[in-house]
Amino acid sequence: MSVPDRLSEIVTGHSRAVIALMLVVTVLAGAGAGMVEQSSSLDQFQSDTEEAEKLTYIEDNFATGSENTSTAQVIVRGENTLSKDSLVETLHLQQSFRENETISQTLSTERPTVGVANLVATSAILGEQRQELQSLATEFEQLNATVQKERAALARRQAALNTTRQALRTALESLQEDQATSPRETFEGVRERTAVELDETQYDTFNRSVQLLRRATDEAEIERAYKQGTQGVLADEYETLEQRSQQLEADGERLRALGSELEQRQSKLENTSPSIGDQIEAIESLNATQYERALMSVLGGDSNGQLSGLGFMPTDYEPGSASANATMLLVTHQTSGEGQAGAASQQLIDAQLTMQSMSTDQIGAGDSEVIVFGTGIMSDEINNSMGDSLAIVGPLALIFVVVALVVAYRDFLDILLGLFGIGAVLIWTFGFMGWAGIDFNQMFIAVPVLLIGLSIDYAIHIFMRHREQRQENGAYSDDDVRGSMRTALAGVGIALVLVTATTAIGFLSNLTSPVPPIQDFGIVSAVGITAALLIFGILIPAVKIEVDSVLENRGISRQKRAFGTGNGRFSSVLSAGATAAKKAPVVILLLALLVSAGGAYGASQVDTSFNQEDFIAEDPPAWTDNLPEPFAPGEYSMKENLEFVNQNFVREDSQAQLLFEGDVTDPETLQRLSDAQRDAAESDVVVTLSGGGADLQGPLQTMQQVAAENETFNATFTAADTDGDMVPDQNVEQVYDALFTVAPQEAGNVIYRSDDGYQAVRMVVSTSGTAAMSDVRSEMAAIADNFDSGGLETTATGQIILFDIVQDQLFDTVVESLLITLVAVFAFLMVTYRITDGSAMLGAVTLLPVLFSVTWILGTMYVLEIPFNVMTGMITSLTVGLGVAYSIHMSERYKLELDRTGSVWEAMSRTVTGTGGALLGSAATTVGGFGVLAFAILPPLQQFGIITGMTIIYAFLASVLVLPSLLVLWTKYFGPAASFELSPEETATPTASDGGRPNEREE
Known part of the structure; x- marks a missing residue:
């Protein structure tokens, strides 16, 4: 058988x-069927590649890798999203986010929400403080100039008096030796050679000292005669000099107190983080002229530092324009760091769904439309x-x-x-x-x-x-x-x-x-x-x-x-x-x-x-509307929203990264970083902001931005840049040290420092959402290949490259x-x-x-x-x-x-x-x-x-x-x-x- x-x-x-x-x-x-878990993260499709390992290296060793944060983009679309009423509405929405328990428990403790409205409000709030600070700075500069001038004058007067005193002593010595010499002639000779104006009263004092000197029988009388003929003659001048010195010391104390107050106010101004309520009140109190001035200070195209708002505007926005059909608000969530890599937690999903609902109710109920784009909603x-x-x-x-x-x-x-x-x-x-x-x-x-x-x-x-x-x-x-x-x-x-x-x-x-x-x-x-x-x-x-x-x-x-x-x-x-x-x-x-x-x-x-x-998923076809529960599908808008974001804004999750490992303190490394930065900025796959510049961040940009805001670091940065090209060419390690001292978070974002010194730097490049992944990968790889020499290992990585x-x-x-x-x-x-x-x-x-x-x-x-x-x-x-x-x-x-x-x-x-x-x-x-x-x-x-x-x-x-x-x-x-x-x-x-x-x- x-x-x-x-x-x-x-x-x-x-x-x-x-x-x-x-x-x-x-x-x-x-x-075992009940033990099956669900996962929608795209990270699970990634395999063990060099690029994946380097991205993990970045996440583990750079500042952003340990923060466990997730960013959502809240985009408001309307006829004019830069109007005063629109910005106030946005601030009220932020306040609602912070007051809602579902959302607030996920928000980051530092700047959980930020957008153009916040920057305009902050600019308005800081405007008066800046004026007071400027007035104080002007007073400080004037007093400092006066003190320096007086100090120099006193030094010159002191030198002149000392020279005159020595000349008078020399004259007394000659008169002592030659009894026939006339005191008048000798005094006149001193008066002609000194810068101190000597009068007849001073001559009388000098003549009495000569007579005393000629009659002196012992050393004590001789010394008394010399003292009277020098210090005695200049007694009034020395007294006046002392009075001026005491006044200069008082002015110096006042100058130091004024400088301390100026520094404290400057520090307070830089770290001012007004509440949402204060921001709402500030914008509402502005008249039309003041509002336009505050808006242009943020979107004028020449704004620098933390108050530049061009990154929150559509890429086709014209800097300086008071009108735009869309603007963006960034909401930063603090995540637990637990669970599957790349997967949104249920807490984050609930928070972003609540944000979408609240946004629709508060802003979308009118003529405007709100899009919430984030990993939570996408995962949902x-x-x-x-x-x-x-x-x-x-x-x-x-x-x-x-x-x-x-x-x-x-x-x-x-x-x-x-x-x-x-x-x-x-x-x-x-x-x-x-x-x-x-x-x-x-x-x-x-x-x-x-x-x-x-x-x-x-x-x-x-x-x-x-x-x-x-x-x-x-x-x-x-x-x-x-x-x-x-x-x-x-x-x-x-x-x-x-x-x-x-x-x-x-x-x-x-x-x-x-x-x-x-x-x-x-x-x-x-x-x-x-x-x-x-x-x-x-x-x-x-x-x-x-x-x-x-x-x-x-x-x-x-x-x-x-x-x-x-x-x-x-x-x-x-x-x-x-x-x-x-x-x-x-x-x-x-x-x-x-x-x-x-x-x-x-x-x-x-x-x-x-x-x-x-x-x-795209929005389900119309025939599904007739399906009974529980078979009827929900509504899907993320694909349409994603297309809008790709076409008009910088996507927070669309980034490539260049990791540079090796001797990053070599001045030649920074020069080559500058070249790599220029090559990246010229690439077609890199996002160009409305101001015309490429959206990328690296050590050089960070140092230049911090130098523009911090005088102490600016001095170190400028001293290391001997040729004035904004790229340090000496003492790079000291520049890194100074950067970590004044701006540790910003420095740690682009520079990796371990106990053994500086190990790596990175450049983050925002790529266009419409660019093909293969193009992004090839462009970044070409830059990395050009850089990968001279003892440096360069790798192009990032989620978009891993997906390719x-x-x-x-x-x-x-x-x-x-x-x-x-x-x-x-x-x-x-x-x-x-x-x-x-x-x-x-x-x-x-x-x-x-x-x-x-x-x-x-x-x-x-x-x-x-x-x-x-x-x-x-x-x-x-x-x-x-x-x-x-x-x-x-x-x-x-x-x-x-x-x-x-x-x-x-x-x-x-x-x-x-x-x-x-x-x-x-x-x-x-x-x-x-x-x-x-x-x-x-x-x-x-x-x-x-x-x-x-x-x-x-x-x-x-x-x-x-x-x-x-x-x-x-x-x-x-x-x-x-x-x-x-x-x-x-x-x-x-x-x-x-x-x-x-x-x-x-x-």
Whole structure:
């Protein structure tokens, strides 16, 4: 007894034990289904690449990487969003955000909301303080000038008095030595040589000192005479000098106090953060002239530092204009840093949904419109579209399957058994996901539909073969239910195992993909198809035996005609391939090759796509408005909003980064950074702000901005820039140190400093939302390549670059999975058929129609402009895995009938009407199942449903139209000896198959 016979004997002979065992396994597997978690983050599609590692390095070591913040863009659109009333409305909205508990608990503690309204209000509030500060600065400068001037004058007077005193002493010494010299003449000589004006009173004092000196008899008298003749003569001048010195000291104290007050007020002014209430009051109190002045101070185009508001305006805004049709408010959320990378927490989702609702109520109720664009709302729409898609396509898939089964089975109990089996397969599959820790993402919405279609194929083939076995020569046989099922399982079992193996190979070929979700999809799908084999090959047959036996024991007949037999309309249609094979098999083969050549050309033109937009649903079609709850989908506006943001604003999440590692304190590094900055600014993919400059941030921009606002750092920065090009060319490390001292947050954003010194710097480049990812990647890579020398390692990274890498990997997945699947399936079939039938060539013949269908489906993708994405990127391996099942069933049935009858045409007739009918039923259910994905909300699922449905159609057509001709040619040149003669019996109704088992009645 063969292995298939022994296995079928076990299933049919111990059906109740088999049912009990399989139900226990189902319960155990189902326990894991509740552990399946949902994820919509696109970060899960990223693989381990150098660019991904460098982005992690940035997040770990630069200031922005440890903040765990997320930014939402609130965009107000209206006739004039820069009007006074509009800005006040925006401030009231911000106040509502901060007062709402759901929103406030997520807001960052530092500047949680900022926009043009805040900057204008702050400018107005600081205006008066700046005037007072300017007045104080003017007073300080005047007093400082006076003090410096007086200090210099006193120094000169002190020097003059000291010189005069020395001249008087010298004169006294000469008079002491020469008693005949006239004191008058000597004094006049001193007066002529000194800058101090000496009068007669001073001469009298000098003359008395001369007389005293000439009469002196001891040293004390001499010293007293010298003192009187020098200091005594200049006593009034020294007293005046002392008084002026005391006044200068008082002025100095006042100057120091004034300087301290000026510094305190300056610091207070720089760190002023007025409340939203103060800001509202400030703007409302401005008259038209004051408001325009405050607005222009922010949007005039020459505003610098923190009060520049051009970054909040549309990219086509004209600086200095008092009118604009849109403006932006940035809301910064503080995130926990927990959960999956790139995934928005429920707290963040709730906050941004509340923001959208409040914005619509407060501002959108009038003539303005508000858009809230952030990861929270985007994640919510993606999650909702996943749920809405399942709510729509799940029931539709079951409806299509039920309708197809009604047509194929025409039996209520068999339909229920099929649905029960589908449920068991889904339980096993999702249970495996739970136990294996595989998250449910956008791709896995296709898994239930995929398994529904594939599972019912097994049921149709087994049930149809079972029905055929009970029907012989147009009449019903006396075989009981158990015996017929035993024969059916033995006959179709090998084909089902081969189908499962080849389909699993197709799914598992996705393990070669570097994209983790595609790997998971391949594993889960392979497990699911294996579960389908076990459920429909063991559990369902055993249940059918028990149910049918009970009913027939009570006199209820369970004998049904197999679909496609009986010379009906379907039989005639299915016989077309056999008829063509009789008349012109070579012509059929040539036509197939010709069509495949056209498909191959189209395949070379199919694009590859991996964009955030791919996963964002468009607004559902109008027909969904009539769906009842819970099937009615929600509203989706993110795709339209995203397009508006891309066209008009700088997207906060659309950035590329250049990471520079190595000796970043070398002056040559900063000069080359300046060159890289210039190259980036000139790139077409970089966003140009309304002021005309590129939106990028690096060490040089940061240093220049801080230097414009901080005099202390400006002095250090200027001293290090010897050639005046705003790029330090010496003492770079000291410049970095000073930058971290005065602006640690800004410095840490672009410079990485560890305990071992300065390790890296980075440049953040805002890219256009409309720029192709490949262009961004190539432009940034070119800049990095130009910089990557001289001991520096430069890497272009960022989310947009990682997404482009995934896009390339998707194409690699298409090619690699196709090649692996083809080679593996080809080898498997050839070895299998060589062992079982002694003809490896039959394996090649069986696979050839599948190759045709691969080119047909790729050509169809080109015609329909469907790109390779995370879903359709698996279509080539799926085409082989799914399509080969139809060919295997046909080849297996033909081989068995050929062995039994020895007639090529009789074997072909039985194959295309018997197995062909089962294939038509399974194709109809599978196409219907996959076709309902076209009604999904997510665009990739729509495309996947359409293209997979076409795949099944092509595989079926190739198996019933092309494969018969190939089988005829195989039989003629490589197969066993068989008759090609038409016998009279072939015009009669084809007999039922017995599964390849010898007919005991004929023996």
